Amino acid sequence: MDDRSPLGSVDKALMALLRLGDAGSEGLPLSRLAADLGLHKASLHRTLSALRHRDFVEQDEATGAYRLGANLLALADSYLRDGSLRGLLHEGLRKLSAKVSELCHLGTLSGNEIVYVDKVEPQRAIRVWSEIGRRSPALTTALGRAIISHSFADFESFAASFPDEIPARTPFTRRSPVALWEELAAARLRGFAKEEQENEPGITCIAVAIKRGGIATTAISITAQHERMPPDRMAFLADTLRETVRPFLPPGFSFQEPMAS
Numbered sequence: 088m089d090d091r092s093p094l095g096s097v098d099k100a101l102m103a104l105l106r107l108g109d110a111g112s113e114g115l116p117l118s119r120l121a122a123d124l125g126l127h128k129a130s131l132h133r134t135l136s137a138l139r140h141r142d143f144v145e146q147d148e149a150t151g152a153y154r155l156g157a158n159l160l161a162l163a164d165s166y167l168r169d170g171s172l173r174g175l176l177h178e179g180l181r182k183l184s185a186k187v188s189e190l191c192h193l194g195t196l197s198g199n200e201i202v203y204v205d206k207v208e209p210q211r212a213i214r215v216w217s218e219i220g221r222r223s224p225a226l227t228t229a230l231g232r233a234i235i236s237h238s239f240a241d242f243e244s245f246a247a248s249f250p251d252e253i254p255a256r257t258p259f260t261r262r263s264p265v266a267l268w269e270e271l272a273a274a275r276l277r278g279f280a281k282e283e284q285e286n287e288p289g290i291t292c293i294a295v296a297i298k299r300g301g302i303a304t305t306a307i308s309i310t311a312q313h314e315r316m317p318p319d320r321m322a323f324l325a326d327t328l329r330e331t332v333r334p335f336l337p338p339g340f341s342f343q344e345p346m347a348s
Contacts, residue, residue, distance in 0.1 A: 092134060097136070097303060098291065099124075099126065099130070099131070100138060101152075102124050102132060102136050103120065103124065103135065103138070103144070104144070104159065105132065106123055106124060106137070106224065107120070107122060107144065107153060107154055107155050107242050109286035110154065111154075111328075112154060113137040113154070114147060114150075114152035114153050114154030114155075115152055115153060115154075116148075116151055116152050116153070117132060117151070117153065118136070118152070120135075120153060125305050134257075135153055135261070138156070139156070140158040140208065141158060142157050142158035142159075143155070143156050143158050143159045143238055145157070145161075145325050146158045146227075152199075155199070161288050168176070168338045170251065170347055172193070172195075172204070172305060172337075173204050173205045174334060175337055176193055176205070176208075176307075176332065177193075177205055178335060179331060179332035179334070179335030179336075180205055180206075180207045180300065180307065180332065181207045182195055182331050182332075183207075183305060183307070183327070183328055183331045183332055184207040184208065185209075185329055186211075186327060187309060187324055187329055188209045188210070188211060189209055189310060189311045189315075189324075190206065190207070190208055190209060190232060190309070190310040190311070191206065191207045191307065191308065191310070192205065192307070192308045193305060193306075193307055194228070194231070194236070194294075194305065194306055194307075194343050195203040195224055195234075195304065195305045195306075195333060196231060196234045196242055196304075197222070198223040199224065199225055199226075199248075199249060199251065199326055200223060200224060200225055200226045200231075201222065201223050201224075201228045201230045201234075202219075202220065202221070202222050203218065203219055203220065203223075203230075204219060204305075205219060206218075206219060216300070223286065224253060224254060225254055226261075227253060227254070227260055227261075227282065227284045227285050227286055228262050228270075228282060228286065228292065228294075228308075229279075229280045229281050229293055229294035229306075229308050230280075230292075230294045230300045230306045230307075230308045231306075232267075232270060232271060232274055232282065232294065232342060233274060233279065233280035233294040233296040233306040233308075234296060234303040234304070234305070234306050235255035235271060235297065235298050236271040236272075236274040236275050236296070236303075236343075237275065237296055237302070237303035237343065238303060239271070242265075242268045245264070245268055245271070246258075246264045246268070247265070248265075253267070255274035256287070257277065257284055257285060257286065257287065257288050259283060259284040259285050259288075259302060260285045260286075261285060265311075265329055268281060274341070274347045275323070275346055276323060276345065277281050277295050277325075277345055278295065278343055278344050278345030278346070279295045279321070279322075279325035279328075279343065279345075280291045280294045280296075280306075281294075281297075281321060282314065283313065283316070284313055289312060290310060290311075290312065291310070291311060291312075291313045291316040292308045292310045292311075293308065293309055293316070293321045293324055293325055294306045294307060294308035294309075295307055295329060295342055295343050296323055296342070296343035297336065297340055297341070297342060297343075298340065298341050298342070298343060299340050299341075300339060304340075305341065307328055307332060309324050309328060313345075315338065328342075329342045329344075
């Protein structure tokens with residue numbers, strides 16, 4: 088089988104982009120990039136000049152190193168926005184719901200609210216009012232807490248970012264900033280966030296954040312009747328979530344993991 092590219096100039100550009108992607112933010116000098124790819128420096132320089140013209144590659148003025156440019160990164164971001172993630176992860180969400188026989192959601196943070204971008208319901212009915220596009224205060228949801236738990240290093244910056252009063256959805260809703268910060272810290276340690284009857288009486292959720300480049304961007308939750316969510320099952324469901332959906336994560340994405348054994 089002939090594995091040669093049908094268009095050598097395009098293949099050269101793609102090879103350069105892939106190698107620069109591996110190199111990360113520090114990039115590579117022309118000589119190192121040419122050596123890695125087995126290409127002549129003069130020829131590769133012309134390719135990089137064309138990529139720079141369209142902002143797919145940029146060059147550090149101080150070191151001369153090349154790295155991925157703004158337009159290429161924007162292209163990746165546009166592909167991996169909420170709608171695309173929904174399509175990429177829906178089959179994983181479906182398999183998860185079938186495996187645990189519970190309601191599963193995919194959510195993303197928008198300001199101080201969580202937006203539900205996908206859901207899969209189990210065969211057995213669960214009385215929870217939810218729909219794609221619905222918004223909820225992020226700090227009252229496991230989805231929001233999973234994401235937020237990785238977004239702040241100290242209580243002061245967290246409290247400043249969420250100054251509004253938390254609505255009391257049920258008698259169990261945590262409304263104190265200190266109590267919420269304690270739950271966020273616990274979520275980082277255990278590897279998943281939870282809310283127990285804080286949005287609807289009798290309903291409990293756990294959620295695991297999805298990170299891109301170490302930054303939490305979205306989360307997946309499992310929702311069940313409170314009596315089916317003792318602490319040991321919560322941990323089991325979080326492990327099952329990661330195991331089931333991980334094969335569907337796009338490159339560069341990873342799940343929140345426990346920090347303590």
